[in-house]
Amino acid sequence: MLRYDSTSSSAGSSSGSLSSSSSSSKPPQQDIDGLLAGAGYKVRSSELRQVAQRLERLETAMGNSPADFSQLASDAILYNPSDLACWVDSLLTEFAEPPPTCSSDFIVDPVNNQTVVNSAWTTAEPHTPQVHQNITYDEQQSLDNQLTVVTAMEEDSGIRLVHMLMTCAECVQSGDLSLATSLIGDMQGLLTHVNTVCGIGKVAGHFIDALSRRIFQGMGGGSVNGGSAFENEILHHHFYEACPYLKFAHFTANQAILEAFDGHDCVHVVDFNLMHGLQWPALIQALALRPGGPPLLRLTGIGPPSPDGRDSLREIGLRLAELARSVNVRFAFRGVAASRLEDVKPWMLQVNPKEAVAVNSIMQLHRLLGSEQTRNSPIDTVLSWIRGLNPKIMTVVEQEANHNQPGFLDRFTEALYYYSTMFDSLEACRVQPEKALAEIYIQREIGNVVSCEGSARVERHEPLAKWRRRLSGAGFRALHLGSNAFKQASMLLTLFSAEGYSVEENEGCLSLGWHSRPLIAASAWQAVPAWDNRMSSS
């Protein structure tokens, strides 16, 4: 530990010690305020306001804890005061938290700034009388004051984190991995100053993890998708409970399917991702109660194969069958185990030409997109055999985000905003175990979007506008979801008594969002007849 008044001559130049937490690799001489430079301080003009605010906060903090004050004078590491921004930050850190982990990058400044430091402290003192009273209250009060200092600084740290994340992503895109690595280190340090239980700190933590995985482990990202199918199902179930997105998806799709099946006695639903089959009880019940009686319902559920000999698809099918039997709906289930959707061939579905078919894809189609726009990419193959089935309706629910852009930085930025919004909406959830596991579910998505490439990156979300173009180009036309679906979605959202969710209708498609940022969009489609032959459609 060095005192600021030591006569050590190893001062060195202060520019070399410019704090790496100021996230910029630009030369520090640019943009320095001229007037302060004359007084011996180096402060960037763009940061003047922030530095002033931080000085104010420092003054408040000093007033609140005069005990630390004296400790600071005697035995603290003091940093280069001419770099005022960092100096104030470092002092603020010491007031807010004990300073065990001080970076040794900071170089002690020579004696000539001693007087400046003293005057800064002496000017602080006259302002203490009003805050002195707080010391006579019980500890809680002073703790609150310290907390307010911390939260104000947190906001700042939060903003800095976001900027550093962007810079790091830019470095990754341009290939400057050494700078990216050092930024990761700094961000992880900054994370300790931020509340990681909620808000920006939590999301930032996940993105930092994903970035570091990308830098250090390459882009296979195998560990991200390492979760077993069983784990994924559990996380999915908790995500279903914690927030309304999946419920919205299921109920909206069911309403559209119910309306499409009106008048048909043999119906067949193909579910692209069965999971626990939570979507289907409500449809079975609605079919049971439809005027005219229930049809014969066949359900084909596609899902990953279970590794340990359990036939999870069949188990879900049995459960659904039992439900259907209780409500007197004739029901038949078939499971198709496939690890990737493109491995499924239409003959596996055994569609009967006389039945009305509904294809249901909840957040599955984007997995078929590759980054290269080749002729026979998996999405085209799958869409064409779906058309071949001539479904009465195809319900598509997808994340409303543009996470399939070729440029990494654009993708990263979009993901940061999208998942921050989603985490914000999750804050409203009160049910604790669900929330934690739902967050892990989202975290895996983040990891895949950020740290994987090529075939390992499956979370290739595209916005509704792109899906519209793609599906129209593949021979589908949009069906309007209707006012019943909208009403049901609005009611469902009101039940989740968190203010902030909103349903919007957009040319017949419904989207659910948080504070008017749409996060998930549901649409319905029908095959345009005789597309390939270019005959006039009926």
Add this chain to the structure above:
Amino acid sequence: MVENHSREDHETGGENKEKRPKFFINDHVDILIEILECLDGRSLCVAASVCRLWCTIARNDSLWENLCFRHVSPPPSSVRSVVLALGGYKRLYTGCVRPVRSRLGRVRRATWAGDEVQLSLSLFCVDYYERLGGSNSNGRLVEKSSPSSLMFLCKPVNV
């Protein structure tokens, strides 16, 4: 005074002819049922604690069916068999209809009345399905800690 009362209690209806007829509600179960049908859910639960007869009557699912469809046009007859299969009207009311109504009631949209019950029924069905999973599975981790899809309807407990 007390003696008179006890004597009257012992006497059957026939011997009461000469005295002023005393009306004892428990003797007139049909009137009792009609009265109980007018109660709201909470009062009905309270009524179930009065005596054994009231408890038996209050457990009768048709009273709860009445509650579910009170301000709504009567549903098609097929609804009853479905609801009974999924767990009964009392469960439907206490688990779904009541919380749904109270939360949607804050928004006060009159057009939603019938749809509230439909939505409640769908949620009720998902819940039944999840309960099926808990009882059937052998050795699956999801047994007891399985999240209930109706939990979002529960009020948060202020600890």
